[in-house]
Amino acid sequence: MTTSSQNPTPFLRGxxxxxxxxxxxxxxxxxxxxxxxxDAQAAQRTTASDLxxxxxxxxxxxxxxxxxxxxxxxxxxxxxxxxxxxxYGMADDETLTGLLKQYAAAARTTEQAVADLxxxxxxxxxxxxxxxxxxxxxxxxRRILLHLIRETAQHAGHADIIxxxxxxxxxxxxx
Numbered sequence: 250m251t252t253s254s255q256n257p258t259p260f261l262r263g264x265x266x267x268x269x270x271x272x273x274x275x276x277x278x279x280x281x282x283x284x285x286x287x288d289a290q291a292a293q294r295t296t297a298s299d300l301x302x303x304x305x306x307x308x309x310x311x312x313x314x315x316x317x318x319x320x321x322x323x324x325x326x327x328x329x330x331x332x333x334x335x336x337y338g339m340a341d342d343e344t345l346t347g348l349l350k351q352y353a354a355a356a357r358t359t360e361q362a363v364a365d366l367x368x369x370x371x372x373x374x375x376x377x378x379x380x381x382x383x384x385x386x387x388x389x390x391r392r393i394l395l396h397l398i399r400e401t402a403q404h405a406g407h408a409d410i411i412x413x414x415x416x417x418x419x420x421x422x423x424x
Contacts, residue, residue, distance in 0.1 A: 251415050261364055265366070266281050268363070268391070268398070270397070271398050272398050272401060275398055275401035275402045275405055276352075276401060278420055280349075280404065281424065282302060282411070282412040283302050283306060283408070285418075286302065286412075288303070288345050290415055290416070291303035292304075292339040295411050296410060298407070298411075299338070302411055304337045304338040305404045305411070307337070308336050308337050309352065309404055310355045311330060311333075311336040312400055313352075314328075314355050314422065315328045315330070316356070316359075316397055317355075319373060319376065320366075320371075323371070325373070325375065325385065327413055332378065363390075368390070369389060369390050371389060371390045372388065373388060373390070374386070374390050405420070
């Protein structure tokens with residue numbers, strides 16, 4: 250068994266494997282929403298939201314990169330680009346193929362970082378953001394992974410609505 254079709258690494262046993270498998274399932278649902286679309290469609294806004302399919306892929310990729318930096322480094326520093334609003338949209342020089350390659354690379358990095366963890370209970374300080382409480386907040390590696398699963402699932406739902414508005418296709422119909 251593999252953690253994802255993007256990265257055929259062996260499925261880890263136990264909690265790590267189960268969490269990575271859940272994340273992989275959400276990634277696969279997100280990827281269905283961009284199957285067979287053009288770069289122009291990936292950049293097209295189809296709802297009241299400014300989100301696009303390409304922008305969602307770009308944001309989720311950046312999210313995995315940032316959260317793995319937070320988890321692995323554990324220094325509480327704000328990763329570069331974490332608050333960059335450009336992560337929510339496709340730039341004119343970006344392609345869906347390029348964004349998907351970056352997403353696959355981020356997935357491999359996440360899977361390797363989780364495989365290398367000594368302890369899922371490892372607590373790391375979260376970086377200070379404009380919405381953070383004044384005191385330092387600590388999350389376990391487990392909670393970070395659960396957060397990535399939730400984020401990916403939430404945005405896969407957004408992507409499904411955007412795709413259905415774009416051309417009538419839905420994840421359920423494309424499975």
